[in-house]
Amino acid sequence: MKVLLNVNHVEHEIDVEPRLTLLDALRDNMRLTGVHTGCEHGVCGACTVLIDGAPARACLIFAVQADGLAIGTIEGLAPAPGELSLIQDAFCETHGMQCGYCTPGMILTAHALLRENPSPSREKIVAAISGNICRCTGYGQIIEAIELAARRLAGSNAGDAA
Numbered sequence: 001m002k003v004l005l006n007v008n009h010v011e012h013e014i015d016v017e018p019r020l021t022l023l024d025a026l027r028d029n030m031r032l033t034g035v036h037t038g039c040e041h042g043v044c045g046a047c048t049v050l051i052d053g054a055p056a057r058a059c060l061i062f063a064v065q066a067d068g069l070a071i072g073t074i075e076g077l078a079p080a081p082g083e084l085s086l087i088q089d090a091f092c093e094t095h096g097m098q099c100g101y102c103t104p105g106m107i108l109t110a111h112a113l114l115r116e117n118p119s120p121s122r123e124k125i126v127a128a129i130s131g132n133i134c135r136c137t138g139y140g141q142i143i144e145a146i147e148l149a150a151r152r153l154a155g156s157n158a159g160d161a162a
């Protein structure tokens, strides 16, 4: 089937089997390997993407279901090649990543949270990332990264930098 996926503001028409997940379409058809494959049944959050701005699990959605929706992946967050978004930068600075496996999903989840609530409490941050598993258990630094990004966003008056 032909499907039109709008990924990181670029339209891609791809030919897929109806059973192909959005996760596999992004990774295998578009080579967007920042979308990580983990449990493949909706538990770990490694495959998190943004669909119309909200975090969603790409392993639980067929590519054909995403036809016409706006999909965001970690590859689309940086303002320019070789640069980092404000949140990516905060994760680097606070060591909010260890092996990096959960990191794209965590950052996209943080991105959606800060878009909706630029000054979240620690409890709100914990709740927002509660669906994303970090096998390295680096939750403390991940929360610190999101708090740092929130403070910087508040100071920069640059909502789009998230």
Ligand code: FES
Pocket: 036, 037, 038, 039, 040, 041, 042, 043, 044, 045, 046, 047, 048, 057, 058, 059, 060
């Ligand atoms: S790979 Fe999708 S939730 Fe784990």
Ligand code: FES
Pocket: 096, 097, 098, 099, 100, 101, 102, 103, 133, 134, 135, 136, 137, 138
């Ligand atoms: S940094 Fe290794 S899984 Fe989170």
